[in-house]
Amino acid sequence: MLPAADTIAGIATPVGIGGVGIVRISGKNAYKILARVIKLATGQAIKSHLMLHGFIVDPTTGSRLDKAMACFMQSPKSFTGEDVVEIYCHGGQAVLQEVLALVLRQGASLAGRGEFTKRAFLNSKIDLSQAEAVLDLVKAPTAKGAGLALAQLEGRLSSAINNLRSRLIKLQAEIEGQIDFSDDLPALDYNCLQNDLQAIREEIKKLLASAPSGRIYRQGLATAIIGKPNVGKSSLLNALLKEERAIVTDVPGTTRDTIEELVDINGFPLRIIDTAGLRHAKDKVEGFGIERTEKELAAADFVLAVLDRSKKLDELDLLVLSKSNDKPGVIVLNKSDLPKVMEAREFSWPMVEISALKGEGIDDLSSVIISELNKLFGQESSASVIINARHQECLARADSSLAKAAETVAQKMSAEFVAVDLKEAIVALGEVTGEIVSDEIINTIFEQFCVGK
Ligand SMILES: Nc1nc2c(ncn2[C@@H]2O[C@H](COP(=O)(O)OP(=O)(O)OP(=O)(O)O)[C@@H](O)[C@H]2O)c(=O)[nH]1
Ligand SMILES: [Mg+2]
CATH class of the missing domain: 3.30.1360.120 (Probable tRNA modification gtpase trme; domain 1)
Structure with a gap:
């Protein structure tokens, strides 16, 4: 203190x-x-x-x-x-x-x-979750992220947590009353208790489901643009940004190092990473660039794989696609202003035709990206409360204690055992709002702030 x-x-x-x-x-x-x-x-x-x-x-x-x-x-x-x-x-x-x-x-x-x-x-x-919201608000990459942080600052997450916590405290009081005065009070209604626990767990699960989209609204979705040299990756980055950010030339191998820029697509912050074209490196510098591309690809949440539809699909294109097929993404068929040479083929990812040069098809691409992200994050992408990794850990702990409590109740074991599990869940929920939290956690949180905030 x-x-x-x-x-x-x-x-x-x-x-x-x-x-x-x-x-x-x-x-x-x-x-x-x-x-x-x-x-x-x-x-x-x-x-x-x-x-x-x-x-x-x-x-x-x-x-x-x-x-x-x-x-x-x-x-x-x-x-x-x-x-x-x-x-x-x-x-x-x-x-x-x-x-x-x-x-x-x-x-x-x-x-x-x-x-x-x-x-x-x-x-x-x-409370602690509101203090965390202050940091989220100043760091929010998009207006949607800022809106969610503001809702948290105004106490939306705190009131959800406090509501769950007070319901558990009430259950705990009933159980402890039963333990202390079992002769005077009516026997515990195990069915009723089970239903209450179930209802609370469902609300915790809903909050937990917002964690992946919460991470994205805070940090942005790492989106790697990959493809062979010269297919128009840098042109795509420029078209999405609506500015000439990356160097574009007709020389294959123009982009040697990665470039990252933030693009707001319907409130989703996408950290778009333009990479060096994937091919067999001719020199050391190019080799480093390609190595970096592979690293970016491994770390990416989402991929935009660019193919040049004015050329035939070749081995290297397929290699590019195979390198990223464990991730969600979209295939971008670029150069739609030129005659189409690439043969039609089915892939597991959706495909969109664009001309990065002319800026055509970019709105279609944005809509496909949005619908893929909605599939990935479900309704949670439009959730009104989003949690962070720390909240996620506390809520998961609360949920597993409640699962134990539910199991104990199902087996109609003594109320003392249920009380122990409920206590753990109450403590875990209290950590979200900082009701019960160690100095170490408090310090770790505030160390992420800037001076003056
Ligand atoms: N006709 C046409 N040309 C395009 C289009 N997009 C890009 N290009 C041209 O393709 C060439 C390569 O474009 P870049 O955006 O530099 O391609 P890249 O994939 O980033 O290439 P590297 O950085 O070398 O891997 C340039 O001459 C662009 O003008 C397009 O939609 N239509
Ligand atoms: Mg480039």
Whole structure:
């Protein structure tokens, strides 16, 4: 736990040049520090939740550092639950570093990664799954992902978990009552208990089913474009991005190293990876490129295999397809603007004809990708709550404890055994929201944040 008196400060905006840059302070001395460093415009006084305007001034030298706005948010009505100050400076690194250094000289200590959000959690402003949602929200690669993170920040996952947890606590209370006062209370209705456990397990399973799409909304779907040299892989990347990102030439072997770009297809973040054409390498550099392609292919979640339909299908095309046939994907028949030479053939993947050069068929390709992803992730791709790997582990543990409980109930064994399993499930669910969680887990979570968040 943090010493409550410790006041922290950090730059909340990213490194670089921006219109505005924010220095954030949280803790008992936030007000005092602001009062020392701001020279307010005439007629203004520091009041909570009111925008202030003035100069940031070093009180020991009297020198002005910036003309800025600031806001004081009195505890507990602030993000961290403590007194918080935000100073809105001009967004250059020199100014921000100077203002931060000034604030630190007034006694604040430099905030660690995610320390503001950690304080919000420790002060019960948000639970652990909401704190994780803050990170998901700032890192979300698409608007859909951001929307899901925001729903989690607003407590959608927390309320689902709290609901399950309180139902289990109620069952546990009934069982423990039965254990303690079996003579006075009516006998446990094992059928009823079994039904309740079943209903709770089904809800846990629904949450668990959202894990694969959750990973994709957070990290993006690794999508490798593969194919022989010169079939138009880089042209496809450019057509999907609608910009000339990758170099395209008529020389086979143009792409030597992989290029990765994010494309939003219907809210699905696809990390599209353009690779070096697969062939028997002629030189060392090309060899490295091809090796890299194979690695990208092995790590890919989804594949776009490009074939040049203006040429006959050959051995190398088939080799390309065979290398990736253990993955889901789409066959892209490129160069539809040229006469078709490639013979019709059936493959296990759907096929789409496009002209990457002319940008034709790209919408069809996007629709086929979407329908393949919907098949892969099912209805869960449109789930309103998505869980992460940590939640998945906790929920899986809760589910296996409940499976044990259900088994015990089925065998009509003593209620004490059921109570033990229920306890485990309650603890596991409590870990999702941070109700019961170790300092080590808390630290691991907040270490993933940036400084100032
Ligand atoms: N006619 C026609 N030409 C295309 C099309 N797509 C790509 N090309 C041409 O095919 C050649 C190769 O295109 P790239 O996109 O560089 O092919 P690549 O698969 O990335 O090639 P490597 O990086 O060498 O493996 C270029 O001359 C492109 O202009 C298309 O749809 N129609
Ligand atoms: Mg290329």
